[in-house]
Amino acid sequence: MRTKLVWVLLFSLTGCMLLTAFSSPQKHDRRYYESRGEVVWDVPMSEKLIAFTFDDGPNPETTPQVLELLKQYEAKATFFVIGYRIDKYPDIVRREIAEGHEVANHTDNHIYFTRNVSEKTIAQEIGNVQQKLKQVTGQACPWFRPPGGFYNDKVIRIAKQYGYKVILWSWHQDSKDWKSPGVNHIANKVLKNARNGDIVLLHDHVEGSSQTVEALKIILPELIERGFRIVTVSELMAHKVGQTGHNPNSFLYQEK
Numbered sequence: 001m002r003t004k005l006v007w008v009l010l011f012s013l014t015g016c017m018l019l020t021a022f023s024s025p026q027k028h029d030r031r032y033y034e035s036r037g038e039v040v041w042d043v044p045m046s047e048k049l050i051a052f053t054f055d056d057g058p059n060p061e062t063t064p065q066v067l068e069l070l071k072q073y074e075a076k077a078t079f080f081v082i083g084y085r086i087d088k089y090p091d092i093v094r095r096e097i098a099e100g101h102e103v104a105n106h107t108d109n110h111i112y113f114t115r116n117v118s119e120k121t122i123a124q125e126i127g128n129v130q131q132k133l134k135q136v137t138g139q140a141c142p143w144f145r146p147p148g149g150f151y152n153d154k155v156i157r158i159a160k161q162y163g164y165k166v167i168l169w170s171w172h173q174d175s176k177d178w179k180s181p182g183v184n185h186i187a188n189k190v191l192k193n194a195r196n197g198d199i200v201l202l203h204d205h206v207e208g209s210s211q212t213v214e215a216l217k218i219i220l221p222e223l224i225e226r227g228f229r230i231v232t233v234s235e236l237m238a239h240k241v242g243q244t245g246h247n248p249n250s251f252l253y254q255e256k
């Protein structure tokens with residue numbers, strides 16, 4: 001009797017699991033997207049290169065200061081700009097390009113692409129900035145970063161239709177500078193975790209006062225002292241080693 005009960009329970013449990021597997025949409029982990037080359041968090045390599053990315057600009061006060069510091073330390077960066085800020089400050093975007101940096105797409109209005117956002121909105125947000133950057137810079141950059149890091153299969157597919165690859169950032173290099181946690185906090189986060197192939201997330205536009213510039217004054221000389229070269233995402237990608245995308249040395253590798 002007891003054996004029969006166990007079998008009945010086992011069958012119903014298996015049934016439930018099968019039902020769940022077929023009824024809920026497939027959810028993929030980081031490894032899935034990395035192995036397909038659809039989303040980038042960091043780039044496995046043996047060389048001492050780190051990509052710096054600055055989001056949400058241009059900002060008329062902060063961005064020129066960031067550019068001065070990058071020049072001083074012979075560093076290059078990728079600026080993920082917002083469309084309506086390109087309209088306001090096209091000269092800053094042109095300066096970024098003129099000084100050897102890269103300007104990439106971060107949507108027109110900084111909308112979070114959560115599940116309920118329509119395909120039309122996603123396409124407009126990406127396409128508008130593609131047009132604006134083409135007009136202002138005369139160049140096409142293949143990198144797209146969704147605001148807040150919100151992505152899903154729909155976002156990846158539409159970005160791809162526009163010729164973009166989704167670039168996020170190293171999980172251990174999220175400086176949280178956008179919430180002004182303190183200059184030393186930002187600097188320590190980047191410096192303590194720095195390793196080959198990282199993509200560092202910073203912001204050249206922060207609502208309220210920005211601590212990013214002061215933090216850069218600590219970060220840049222220290223990384224250069226350690227032998228790192230600060231580069232654009234394009235240069236980092238050009239030095240990628242292996243095909244898996246996932247960095248086996250990534251000691252902080254985890255799903256989140």
Ligand SMILES: [Zn+2]
Nearest residue numbers: 055056147148
């Ligand atoms: Zn952003």
